[in-house]
Amino acid sequence: MPEIRNYTLNFGPQHPAAHGVLRLVLEMDGEVVDRADPHVGLLHRGTEKLAESKPYNQTIGYMDRLDYVSMMCNEHGYVMAIEKLLGIEVPERAQYIRVMFDEITRLLNHLMWIGAHGLDVGAMSMFLYAFREREDLMDCYEAVSGARLHATYYRPGGVARDLPDSMPQYEASRFRSKADAGKLNEARSGSMLDFLEDFTDRFPGCVDEYETLLTDNRIWKQRLVGIGVVSPERALQLGFTGAMLRGSGIEWDLRKKQPYEVYDRMEFDIPVGTEGDCYDRYLVRMEEMRQSNRIIKQCIKWLRNNRGPVLTEDHKIAPPRRAEMKGDMESLIHHFKLFTEGFCLPAGEAYASIEHPKGEFGCFLVSDGANKPYRLKVRAPGFYHLAALDEMVQGHMLSDVVAVIGTQDIVFGEIDR
Amino acid sequence: MNRNKLEQLSTSLQSIAGISEVIADVGEITAVVSPDNLIEVATALRDQHHFEQLIDLCAVDYSQFGATEWETGGSGFSRGVEAGSVGRLSFGDEVPEYDNDQPRFAVAYQLLSLKNNCRLRLKVYAVDNEFPVVPSVCDIWSCANWPEREAFDLMGVHFDGHPDLRRLLTDYGFVGHPFRKDFPLVGNVEMRYDPQKKRVIYEPVTIEPRVLVPRVIRNTTRREATDDSAVEKGES
Numbered sequence: 068m069p070e071i072r073n074y075t076l077n078f079g080p081q082h083p084a085a086h087g088v089l090r091l092v093l094e095m096d097g098e099v100v101d102r103a104d105p106h107v108g109l110l111h112r113g114t115e116k117l118a119e120s121k122p123y124n125q126t127i128g129y130m131d132r133l134d135y136v137s138m139m140c141n142e143h144g145y146v147m148a149i150e151k152l153l154g155i156e157v158p159e160r161a162q163y164i165r166v167m168f169d170e171i172t173r174l175l176n177h178l179m180w181i182g183a184h185g186l187d188v189g190a191m192s193m194f195l196y197a198f199r200e201r202e203d204l205m206d207c208y209e210a211v212s213g214a215r216l217h218a219t220y221y222r223p224g225g226v227a228r229d230l231p232d233s234m235p236q237y238e239a240s241r242f243r244s245k246a247d248a249g250k251l252n253e254a255r256s257g258s259m260l261d262f263l264e265d266f267t268d269r270f271p272g273c274v275d276e277y278e279t280l281l282t283d284n285r286i287w288k289q290r291l292v293g294i295g296v297v298s299p300e301r302a303l304q305l306g307f308t309g310a311m312l313r314g315s316g317i318e319w320d321l322r323k324k325q326p327y328e329v330y331d332r333m334e335f336d337i338p339v340g341t342e343g344d345c346y347d348r349y350l351v352r353m354e355e356m357r358q359s360n361r362i363i364k365q366c367i368k369w370l371r372n373n374r375g376p377v378l379t380e381d382h383k384i385a386p387p388r389r390a391e392m393k394g395d396m397e398s399l400i401h402h403f404k405l406f407t408e409g410f411c412l413p414a415g416e417a418y419a420s421i422e423h424p425k426g427e428f429g430c431f432l433v434s435d436g437a438n439k440p441y442r443l444k445v446r447a448p449g450f451y452h453l454a455a456l457d458e459m460v461q462g463h464m465l466s467d468v469v470a471v472i473g474t475q476d477i478v479f480g481e482i483d484r
Numbered sequence: 485m486n487r488n489k490l491e492q493l494s495t496s497l498q499s500i501a502g503i504s505e506v507i508a509d510v511g512e513i514t515a516v517v518s519p520d521n522l523i524e525v526a527t528a529l530r531d532q533h534h535f536e537q538l539i540d541l542c543a544v545d546y547s548q549f550g551a552t553e554w555e556t557g558g559s560g561f562s563r564g565v566e567a568g569s570v571g572r573l574s575f576g577d578e579v580p581e582y583d584n585d586q587p588r589f590a591v592a593y594q595l596l597s598l599k600n601n602c603r604l605r606l607k608v609y610a611v612d613n614e615f616p617v618v619p620s621v622c623d624i625w626s627c628a629n630w631p632e633r634e635a636f637d638l639m640g641v642h643f644d645g646h647p648d649l650r651r652l653l654t655d656y657g658f659v660g661h662p663f664r665k666d667f668p669l670v671g672n673v674e675m676r677y678d679p680q681k682k683r684v685i686y687e688p689v690t691i692e693p694r695v696l697v698p699r700v701i702r703n704t705t706r707r708e709a710t711d712d713s714a715v716e717k718g719e720s
Contacts, residue, residue: 107652108652108653108654108655111653111654113662113663115663116662116663116669117669120669121697122696122697125697136710151511152510153509154510211614255659296669303536303537303598304536304625304626304627305627306537306538306625306627307540308539317598319598324601325601342536392531406695408697408700409697411701411702414511415509415510415570416510416512416514416592416605417509417510417512418512418594418603418605420539427539428592429539429540431540431542431592431594433544435549435550435701436487436550436701436702436703437552437699437700437701438700438701438702439697439699441544441548441549442542442544442545444540444542444592446539446594448539450631451627451630453630454627454630455627483653484653
């Protein structure tokens with residue numbers, strides 16, 4: 068029998084299961100992983116350094132590009148840090164809109180995760196189902212901000228504009244008949260809230276659909292049950308947050324424990340795992356989707372009945388309305404100063420964090436009183452999860468590495484920053 | 485965090501030896517610790533005060549703190565075109581030496597206690613500006629491994645006792661610490677494929693640095709007027 072030696076395997080950075088640009092150097096003993104050394108930074112763009120050279124409001128767009136599958140949540144963490152240092156209040160309607168879009172973003176993220184995770188583990192069709200629903204949610208993004216992914220919708224002091232009264236429509240073309248377009252436009256005839264409500268009525272059925280495909284699926288369970296087990300103590304030590312922490316059985320959710328915006332008025336439950344393996348984390352995220360759907364419904368109900376401003380009236384921070392500028396000198400000056408110089412934050416430090424779909428997303432802001440951040444540090448949840456990859460895969464087979472990468476829900480935009 | 489909890493926490497922090505200063509601002513508490521006491525204080529915080537999680541670790545370079553490019557005081561305005569920030573540095577520029585007595589580098593640790601549901605920021609100023617060293621907290625919170633590597637990579641802060649202090653985010657063979665304030669925003673080198681040499685080569689950057697909005701400091705009193713969550717206004 069030939070002698071089996073340890074050897075080093077290079078996984079990625081162009082591996083389809085590496086979720087982007089992960090280069091993983093694996094030390095293998097046969098097919099068992101001895102040590103995993105992730106090499107990250109291939110997507111490092113120096114976001115934090117770029118932020119130091121720009122006025123505060125010009126960095127919001129960079130935040131979208133951190134975790135590029137949960138765009139608005141990143142913006143939320145950033146604008147909250149600014150609001151904390153400025154000490155300004157956000158109008159109530161804007162808070163509801165933010166909560167609603169945070170949850171839409173959570174669905175977007177979890178749908179992307181289930182699609183990619185399924186694809187990695189071998190459930191090809193999940194990707195197609197998940198992207199069908201993502202399409203509708205991205206239409207909501209488009210309706211409020213004009214962009215399907217990088218919205219730049221949140222602003223210090225509120226959101227950029229109110230919810231629109233109409234949805235973008237499909238048009239008949241060479242590839243789509245008039246009847247097909249009409250069918251697609253049925254739900255789009257009303258306002259954005261009507262469209263979203265129609266979606267939230269449909270969505271629990273969609274989650275059921277995914278669950279029939281996966282939850283009791285023999286192959287799915289064989290690939291996930293007992294893989295990448297993390298004990299609660301280790302999960303705390305390793306800096307896990309979000310679904311990774313809850314999967315290990317610790318009930319911790321910033322939306323409940325340190326509520327921001329109007330989460331304290333929302334009714335929802337926190338799913339918690341028991342075993343701390345990949346399968347539990349899968350179940351936790353599936354349940355989170357149902358809970359997010361519940362929160363969106365409550366927001367829609369409130370937003371329908373209550374109107375009001377969505378952006379602070381403080382024109383040192385938010386631009387005045389276009390019409391006001393035409394006749395009012397003061398407004399014109401405010402507009403000019405805001406877009407040429409930005410606004411200054413009082414000197415100080417603040418750390419603001421939100422429950423991002425992947426865990427705790429935080430922004431640590433150091434200001435010296437200037438119109439640009441002195442130092443901005445982004446706390447990306449995926450960074451800490453990936454750092455624990457070595458510990459999670461030790462002793463597992465090579466194919467389990469893929470399952471663990473999938474369960475960590477890794478996106479390199481936020482890890483490399 | 486509410487006001488009671490903040491006060492409770494700041495009084496309980498007074499009992500820990502080694503914390504030199506406790507600052508409360510915008511509803512957050514910062515405890516300043518010297519590098520020599522860091523390990524004891526961190527251990528005490530984890531074991532006696534239930535700060536089970538290290539949420540984040542951030543290195544800060546204070547060498548340009550308060551520097552502006554645009555004077556707004558006195559009579560009239562300057563044009564704001566004089567170089568004065570990293571945005572305008574380019575390759576080969578002379579960078580003024582940092583000759584202040586104040587410590588240049590600091591490391592901020594964001595701690596979270598799940599049991600007491602509160603947060604705390606630890607702040608450590610490295611003593612030596614030329615060779616900043618801070619003890620590693622990897623043995624106290626295992627997740628400090630990567631953030632410390634990142635801080636070493638980007639800011640050049642060394643962590644004494646770290647098991648594996650390699651660069652993390654920058655390219656293999658990268659020179660310098662890019663997040664330091666004296667490192668130009670446009671970088672020092674750029675790379676391209678050279679068809680003659682048939683390999684990728686590094687050259688000095690050709691990008692012109694530019695600043696669209698000059699850095700300006702204005703005295704704003706906004707937060708004092710509206711914020712009631714802060715216990716007292718911080719010094720920083």
